[in-house]
Amino acid sequence: MLNGRTPSVKDVAAAAGVSLGTVSNVMNRPAVVSARTRERVERAMSELGFVRNESARQLRAGTSRTLAYVMLDGSNPFFHDVAHGIELAAEDADLSLFICNSNSRADREETHLDRLLQQRVQGILITPVDPEAPHLRALTRRGVPLVIVDRRRADGSCCSVAVDDVHGGRVAVEHLAEQGHQRVAFIGGPDSLGQVRERLQGARAVWAELGRPADHLVYLPTAAMTVAEGRSAGERLAGLPARRRPTAAFCANDLLALGLLQQGIGAGLRVPEELAIVGFDDIEFAAAAAVPLTSVRQPRQELGRAAAQLVLDEATNPTHEHQQLFFTPELVARASSRAR
Amino acid sequence: MLNGRTPSVKDVAAAAGVSLGTVSNVMNRPAVVSARTRERVERAMSELGFVRNESARQLRAGTSRTLAYVMLDGSNPFFHDVAHGIELAAEDADLSLFICNSNSRADREETHLDRLLQQRVQGILITPVDPEAPHLRALTRRGVPLVIVDRRRADGSCCSVAVDDVHGGRVAVEHLAEQGHQRVAFIGGPDSLGQVRERLQGARAVWAELGRPADHLVYLPTAAMTVAEGRSAGERLAGLPARRRPTAAFCANDLLALGLLQQGIGAGLRVPEELAIVGFDDIEFAAAAAVPLTSVRQPRQELGRAAAQLVLDEATNPTHEHQQLFFTPELVARASSRAR
DNA sequence: TTGTATGCGTTATCAG
DNA sequence: CTGATAACGCATACAA
Secondary structure, rough: OOOOOOOOHHHHHHHHOOOOHHHHHHHHHHHHHHHHHHHHHHHHHHHHHOOOOHHHHHHHHHOOOEEEEEEOOOOOOOHHHHHHHHHHHHHOOOOOOEEEOOOHHHHHHHHHHHHHHHHHHOOEEEOOOOOOOHHHHHHHHHOOOEEEEOOOOOOOEEEEEEEOOOHHHHHHHHHHOOOOOOOEEEEEOOOOOHHHHHHHHHHHHHHHHHOOOHHHHEEEOOOOHHHHHHHHHHHHHHHHHHOOOOOOOEEEOOHHHHHHHHHHHOOOOOOOOOOEEEEEEEHHHHHHHHOOOOEOOOOOHHHHHHHHHHHHHHHOOOOOOOOOEEEEEEEEHHHHOOOO | OOOOOOOOOHHHHHHHOOOOOHHHHHHHHHHHHHHHHHHHHHHHHHHHHOOOOOOHHHHHHOOEEEEEEOOOOOOOHHHHHHHHHHHHHHOOOOEEEEEEEOOOOOHHHHHHHHHHHHHOOOOEEEEOOOOHHHHHHHHHHHOOEEEEEEEOOOOOOOOOEEEEEEHHHHHHHHHHHHOOOOOEEEEOOOOOHHHHHHHHHHHHHHHHHHOOOOEEEEEEOOOOOOOHHHHHHHHHHHOOOOOOOOOOOEEEEHHHHHHHHHHHHHHHOOOOOOOOEEEEEHHHHHHHHOOOOEEEOOOOOHHHHHHHHHHHHHOOOOOOOOOOEEHHHHHHHHHHOOOO
């Protein structure tokens, strides 16, 4: 009767000598079925190797048991830590997590979102290429629970979870100033990224408050937030005339900082004596660098956890209201910037 | 008629003034429907914002459009690169990829596999905690297409894709010997990992062939393949009496090597002059290290791609036969080991 | 407490 | 080329 097919509730019912509805009850409302029957059904299930068909369940129940996270850059460990936080929350809610990677490409992002819509995921978490993209707004219009992670939308038209980047910029530069640096470089870009702008803004603000001359905070723009760009920024930094050359650099993320560190050490610079470095994110590799990297720590897992909770609220709570959550990042001082 | 519901084929059919079957044809066999009708249907779709319900499709078609990869350790970028390779292949086949992370825990792995079975994924790729685990063998028994990635099963009872670890061990140690090192440490563990054993085996074989005394190749076992364990191995290394202390270390993966590098530099050692280091995997951070890391390169994306192709073959080709694919890793020499 | 019947949205078959 | 209809496997309302 089962010729090669994977067993269905019907087969289980037949094997256990009960009706199909009873089998379903065993799975979904175990309290309502007698212990003896339940046991018989369960034995039949395991004997047949029954595995419930999630598609059928979902079609009938009208609700899926999966969340999705579309991450921006799979080569940056930061996003994997965020994803891990989401997964922990998903697990608690007994949900599966679909992880996609847009690789910073809007078209890939759109393709992924399309598929996720087809899967009827319960909610979507995303670190978008562009928080204002029309295909994102379309999601909200469709009523798909959506949370933007590590970015935000100016108009608050959906939930988001991020850190206070301005504050992050402040503490980084404040720390470098405290260490006695008179000239500091800010490395990051492209400045179409809100984060880059805000971190720079915080840096400049605190620099001004400390009464330092504005042109002693040098902005070295990069084309991306990668190790390679960090190296290239390091070369530009080295090319500056000695008297105007910053003795410290604040990088908009850790990959840049790692690249800068590598370039500097390769060029024979002593870190932090000749070049102090502060990164941002505090990915694991920051602490593992040859000279452990000072970094502005984002609560990576917490970010993910909180985002997942927001999306679940939006998915289940009819009185849900959009929230913009902010975490306050804090400086983790390590050898790459410590007292000279 | 649509009160809040997400539109179905039926709604599209009504809106376009055609029958439901025609709408289905537009999606699945566009050639069979007239251009005019097709256009009308497509307009109706986009006006209503129709998105096909994948659960229903799957239930009816009996076949899902997703693959899954269960990775061993989300904190090791190596596995993300493998995942990326899988995703590229999945994309080519117009499939979605479910990524899970067992975090080296057998129970998490089993939970994930369970869920994937419920989803009726087309095939499962996995870097397992234990390739021989019964819950894995159960998959094969159920007829679920399965490919083991970066590990293998001795009996060839399923497909696998890996590199020749013995060869990897050979080239690493051969390289260090060529650089003039008389004493070399092998760092890795636990030795329950087949990879660790095989890399060590290759190392020992070539060492013997070169006529070096066996006890000049020192095995420093670790409890895991992490940065922290690399650091701790470095401390043990430093603790050896100077005359017996190896001047070079071959680490069973790059995380260990990075930890060792950090510990060594922190302790004031010059790399490679006083301590040469070779890693394994060649993750991106290897090249980005302060002293760029020599490493035995695994074709990470290729591994993933090939695995995906195998699983697809098993899923679709009735005459499929299990294959054990082997890639030959090659040494990428960088500053951490270069001529002194 | 258990059984029966219905429908979820889609695809495929087959008769117009 | 189009349209009606029967599954797919499960969950639920309702009947027994």
